[in-house]
Amino acid sequence: MSKVHFVGAGPGDKELITLKGYKLLKNADIVIYAGSLVNPELLDYCKEDCEIYNSAVMDLGEIIDVMERGVRENKEVVRLQTGDFSIYGSIREQVEELNKVDVGFDCTPGVSSFLGASSALGVEYTVPEISQSVIITRMEGRTPVPEKESIQEFAKHQTSMVIFLSVQEIEKVVERLIEGGYPEDTPVAVVYKATWPDEMALRGTLTDIAAKVRENGINKTALIMVGRFLGQDYNNSKLYDKDFVHEYRGNEDGEK
Incomplete structure (x- = not known):
């Protein structure tokens, strides 16, 4: 049986989705996207026959119903969330509901x-x-x-x-x-x-x-x-300081 793929859409620019996220979106049969925040141009990556739902006009129960139905029909389901879903992404409540109906999921992070x-x-x-x-x-x-x-x-x-x-x-x-x-x-x-x-x-x-x-x-x-x-104040890091010795770069005498 298929599963729900939570995908971070990135901050806005359609090219800032991860490569893995892009592949999942491209192959999806059903996409539920956060229409109030996700750039709709990302939907250009979807197949012509992909079912697309805007979660901005849906409640939690309706979202879960679409996910469950898609998985039961062995379709590829993508939940496209803004930025990265780990920050103000409401993923927890969706995961809890999916667990109740025994629907699997995986997560592909995005650029916050x-x-x-x-x-x-x-x-x-x-x-x-x-x-x-x-x-x-x-x-x-x-x-x-x-x-x-x-x-x-x-x-x-x-x-x-x-x-x-x-x-x-x-x-x-x-x-x-x-x-x-x-x-x-x-x-x-x-x-x-x-x-x-x-x-x-x-x-x-x-x-x-x-x-x-x-x-x-x-x-x-x-x-x-x-x-x-x-502000204007800053200090250089030690990482590229020529006098800072570490395991990858020695000093002029070759010491590490």
Whole structure:
């Protein structure tokens, strides 16, 4: 019997799906894609007779029914999820339901939008002696957030932070970041639809980023990036330091 293939669609650009994900999509008989977030151009890879469902207008029960029916009919079923499904991908609830009806699945990871956003800016989240950790989070909305994982609690670390699903409340995000400990001059970037043709990137600080976001009409599908990794300060890594000896590269005397 066939199984359901969960596939990360990537951040937007249709070419940023993995090769394995592309092959699964190309051979699929049924595709259920997250229509509110996944680039529809990815569906160009599908066969002409592929059954395509937009999960944006479906509830969980309807999604599982399509998956189960497809697998029982021995068809190749792909669940195409935005970015990588391990981050705000709602994969757990689908897996639990598939287990209940004894339907197998496998997972092919994708490129997350937070990686697409850093690539859009040409930055790295981990800069030696500046930041060595990345916090991925969101502000509470209709979905609650544990109290210990609030924006202001995480802000105490003043490390690199990426905030999903929160740009519509940019003023509150800024307020809580400052309340938690980030200085007002902390660099901030907001990337709208990273890697899409209409991508937009705004840079500023906690002082002015909210105004820039409002001026440009951004209220969804954007990531907020915060931290000194976005600033002018940096340090070279030891990896390519000519005086740094390791097992692959010795010093001028040939020592390792």
